[in-house]
Amino acid sequence: MERIGGIDPARLLRRSALILILLLAWEGLARLHVFTPFLLPSLTTVLERLAKDTMTGQLPLSLALTLYRALLGFALAAACGVAVGVLIARVRFARWLFDPLVSVGLPMPKIAFLPIFVLWFGVFDESKILMVAFSAVFPVIVATAAATENVEKVLIWSARGLGTGERRLLWEIALPAAFPQIMTGLQVALPIALIVAVLAEMQMGGQGLGGDMMQASRFADSPGVFAGLVAIAIAGSALVKAMELIRRRLLVWHAEAEAGY
Amino acid sequence: MSALRRYAPLLLLALLWEAAPRLHLVDPRSLPPMSEVAVAWWRLLISGDLATEGLSSLLNLLAGLLLGIVIGTALGVLMAWYRAIDDLVHPLIRALYPMPKSALIPVMMIWLGLGAASKIASIFIGCLLPVVLSAYNGARGVDRVLIWSARAAGASPREVLWEVVLPAAMPEILAGVRNALALSFILLVSSEFIIGQHGLGYLISFLGEGGAYDAMFAGVATVAAVGFLADRLYLLAMRKALLWRE
Amino acid sequence: MAGTEISFERVSHTYRPPRGRPVPALEEVSLAVREREFMALLGPSGCGKSTLLYLLGGFLPVEQGQISVGGVPVRGPGPDRGIVFQNFALFPWKTVRQNILYGLEKQRMPRAERERRAQEFVDLVHLGGFEDSYPSQLSGGMKQRVAIARTLAIDPAILLMDEPFGALDAQTRGLMHEELLSIMERRPKTVVFVTHDVREAVYLADRVAVMSARPGRIKEIVETGHEGRPGPEIVKSRAFAEKVDYLWDSVRKEALLAQAQKAGGA
Numbered sequence: 001m002e003r004i005g006g007i008d009p010a011r012l013l014r015r016s017a018l019i020l021i022l023l024l025a026w027e028g029l030a031r032l033h034v035f036t037p038f039l040l041p042s043l044t045t046v047l048e049r050l051a052k053d054t055m056t057g058q059l060p061l062s063l064a065l066t067l068y069r070a071l072l073g074f075a076l077a078a079a080c081g082v083a084v085g086v087l088i089a090r091v092r093f094a095r096w097l098f099d100p101l102v103s104v105g106l107p108m109p110k111i112a113f114l115p116i117f118v119l120w121f122g123v124f125d126e127s128k129i130l131m132v133a134f135s136a137v138f139p140v141i142v143a144t145a146a147a148t149e150n151v152e153k154v155l156i157w158s159a160r161g162l163g164t165g166e167r168r169l170l171w172e173i174a175l176p177a178a179f180p181q182i183m184t185g186l187q188v189a190l191p192i193a194l195i196v197a198v199l200a201e202m203q204m205g206g207q208g209l210g211g212d213m214m215q216a217s218r219f220a221d222s223p224g225v226f227a228g229l230v231a232i233a234i235a236g237s238a239l240v241k242a243m244e245l246i247r248r249r250l251l252v253w254h255a256e257a258e259a260g261y
Numbered sequence: 262m263s264a265l266r267r268y269a270p271l272l273l274l275a276l277l278w279e280a281a282p283r284l285h286l287v288d289p290r291s292l293p294p295m296s297e298v299a300v301a302w303w304r305l306l307i308s309g310d311l312a313t314e315g316l317s318s319l320l321n322l323l324a325g326l327l328l329g330i331v332i333g334t335a336l337g338v339l340m341a342w343y344r345a346i347d348d349l350v351h352p353l354i355r356a357l358y359p360m361p362k363s364a365l366i367p368v369m370m371i372w373l374g375l376g377a378a379s380k381i382a383s384i385f386i387g388c389l390l391p392v393v394l395s396a397y398n399g400a401r402g403v404d405r406v407l408i409w410s411a412r413a414a415g416a417s418p419r420e421v422l423w424e425v426v427l428p429a430a431m432p433e434i435l436a437g438v439r440n441a442l443a444l445s446f447i448l449l450v451s452s453e454f455i456i457g458q459h460g461l462g463y464l465i466s467f468l469g470e471g472g473a474y475d476a477m478f479a480g481v482a483t484v485a486a487v488g489f490l491a492d493r494l495y496l497l498a499m500r501k502a503l504l505w506r507e
Numbered sequence: 508m509a510g511t512e513i514s515f516e517r518v519s520h521t522y523r524p525p526r527g528r529p530v531p532a533l534e535e536v537s538l539a540v541r542e543r544e545f546m547a548l549l550g551p552s553g554c555g556k557s558t559l560l561y562l563l564g565g566f567l568p569v570e571q572g573q574i575s576v577g578g579v580p581v582r583g584p585g586p587d588r589g590i591v592f593q594n595f596a597l598f599p600w601k602t603v604r605q606n607i608l609y610g611l612e613k614q615r616m617p618r619a620e621r622e623r624r625a626q627e628f629v630d631l632v633h634l635g636g637f638e639d640s641y642p643s644q645l646s647g648g649m650k651q652r653v654a655i656a657r658t659l660a661i662d663p664a665i666l667l668m669d670e671p672f673g674a675l676d677a678q679t680r681g682l683m684h685e686e687l688l689s690i691m692e693r694r695p696k697t698v699v700f701v702t703h704d705v706r707e708a709v710y711l712a713d714r715v716a717v718m719s720a721r722p723g724r725i726k727e728i729v730e731t732g733h734e735g736r737p738g739p740e741i742v743k744s745r746a747f748a749e750k751v752d753y754l755w756d757s758v759r760k761e762a763l764l765a766q767a768q769k770a771g772g773a
Contacts, residue, residue, distance in 0.1 A: 014348040019356065039372060100270050107492030109446035112462070112484035114454065115469040115477055120291055194361040199451045202363070210363070214455070217367040225367050233360040240359035406596035409566045412584035414610035414661060424609075428600045505600045505641040 041223040049227040066208040070197035073132025081137045085144020106138040123204035135196040136189040143185020147178035183247050293475040302479035317459040325384025326445045333389045337396025362387035366452050380452040387448045388441035395437020399430030435499045446488045510577035511664040511697040513540040518572035532558045534722040545698045547712035551762035555723030556701045560667050564590050589663030593670040595650040597642040603653050604638040610661040628656040648679035668700045705755045717757050720765035
């Protein structure tokens with residue numbers, strides 16, 4: 001069989017067939033008015049809308065706002081989560097204090113606290129970012145605590161044997177060794193941060209992709225809703241992809257560092 | 262005694278919740294004392310609101326989740342087993358998987374209106390994706406010698422699918438369902454916030470907008486507790502089902 | 508019932524990894540295994556001896572040449588050829604008894620008969636008392652005894668064994684050899700036994716087929732010359748030591764060749 005770059009072209013076609021068919025069906029059904037334009041605006045209408053909103057600067061602004069809230073919340077969750085996780089693994093008092101709180105907090109649907117966050121912090125950025133951080137912090141804590149605890153004893157012992165002090169032990173041995181598992185926790189937390197950022201915008205308003213979608217939906221502006229969906233989906237994919245790339249990058253470094261010892 | 266020691270931080274938190282507003286360290290309107298929230302919860306229970314809205318939530322959650330589990334498992338296993346289905350469906354699943362699932366809710370509102378159907382559909386689609394991928398990975402990871410052993414014993418390919426591939430993939434499928442369970446609560450509560458009409462999420466935002474903060478806190482606590490218990494019960498059932506692992 | 512003699516005629520097989528170049532695994536292998544013979548396939552790792560077994564089992568399609576059992580070409584797996592794998596391949600979600608019952612259910616055996624037969628094979632491999640244990644609760648040797656019982660229970664005319672004792676420690680392996688020989692004495696079968704352990708091959712088999720480095724070919728076939736069932740005492744005999752020495756040299760050359768190939772090819 002003819003192969004291009006190791007990929008069989010027939011297979012490539014098969015692999016993109018369903019997506020192409022769905023996109024064509026979307027356009028076709030909308031054009032043939034099988035569904036009303038309200039139920040299903042055509043693909044081209046939605047793309048035009050995306051282009052128009054990009055030109056006017058509304059879409060880039062909303063995108064930036066949503067990413068700002070999601071990523072700042074995520075960063076807050078990452079910083080607090082890693083700190084608390086390390087404390088749980090290394091300090092007995094911290095373990096006693098946080099362990100029950102975390103084991104109750106992790107499986108709890110945090111989104112239910114949204115009205116409380118509105119009550120406490122209002123409806124502006126502060127409130128949204130804190131809501132994102134609160135939702136995303138638990139998987140980071142759990143992953144970090146487990147990872148730091150599971151660092152192989154022989155690694156710690158041999159570092160001590162080489163004369164590493166307690167403080168440097170954490171930074172130079174325990175955290176790098178625990179890093180892959182911590183990264184996995186962060187990879188769980190990132191999609192949560194995005195989901196919650198969009199939800200918080202939908203509930204609290206104040207622009208952003210989620211807010212725009214709700215606004216469009218309220219005004220029965222279905223091209224706006226679909227454009228929002230497409231924009232959010234692309235933003236989500238890009239962030240998840242970026243996280244995978246970062247992981248690969250950092251873990252290559254990690255593996256090399258280990259081999260170099 | 263050791264249980265008391267273990268859960269003491271939770272008790273401390275409860276104590277703080279009671280004392281802080283009473284001592285006016287925080288505004289009692291922002292944080293009603295725990296005892297008042299408990300009283301409000303009791304009133305909600307007696308009035309029947311909790312039961313009515315809770316039932317609505319439960320039914321929507323179960324409908325969306327079960328649909329997602331059944332269809333997701335079937336699709337994932339079939340993708341792993343038939344190359345043609347994998348080629349067709351996998352790119353679509355891959356493309357949709359990282360989408361923040363909350364964005365589905367406004368679209369479902371347009372398609373299905375402001376009712377239970379929109380909530381169920383959002384939960385269904387949100388839960389479908391993680392279940393599909395876990396079933397797919399589980400079924401792909403089945404050791405070929407297990408399949409060969411069954412074939413050598415006289416099992417047909419279809420029997421192998423049901424009797425070997427599905428049970429061998431079960432640990433991964435069940436782990437995926439646990440993620441789906443967590444996601445279903447998020448989508449349920451937020452779709453009730455946004456769409457309204459019925460459900461505990463609706464009850465919470467209705468009470469909050471009316472300024473009945475003690476009752477609102479009671480609603481939030483109920484949802485949090487139910488979500489927590491659901492996860493714990495699921496975990497117990499999962500351990501039991503996977504007893505063969507050790 | 509047809510005979511159980513096995514013939515490989517000019518069988519070639521190419522392994523095609525999803526990415527990368529195709530690798531010729533077997534080249535023009537011809538071999539005849541007699542009825543009720545214990546044939547060992549001996550060779551360095553990667554010589555394609557397991558592939559040959561999988562082709563005979565019907566798990567991989569025969570692309571070139573022909574494999575037949577009792578004169579009938581092999582097309583796909585069947586209960587006439589039972590197989591035991593190195594890593595046991597037990598269904599981890601089934602208990603010992605359920606694992607053994609599985610094949611019997613596939614043979615549509617009536618329930619009472621099934622239960623009786625399963626118990627008989629549990630006893631045959633000395634696992635009474637562990638019927639309701641899961642594989643994860645058993646030691647390696649016990650797992651392999653379950654796998655053997657599961658395969659023998661459906662009474663295949665031919666037994667295929669893919670380095671069945673390779674994952675066991677030395678003591679357990681010795682015990683399993685005795686157990687296998689004693690079972691074969693009571694229920695004689697045609698056996699094709701893949702191994703890279705020279706002593707194991709000489710001890711268990713009637714004939715040993717030595718395979719070359721990749722692509723695998725039959726290099727030579729050696730009669731072990733046991734009279735009747737071998738016992739632990741023959742290990743100390745001069746004849747046994749000489750056979751082992753001879754085969755060890757033969758395999759060692761192929762192993763070195765295989766290593767050189769790997770170093771050159773990678």
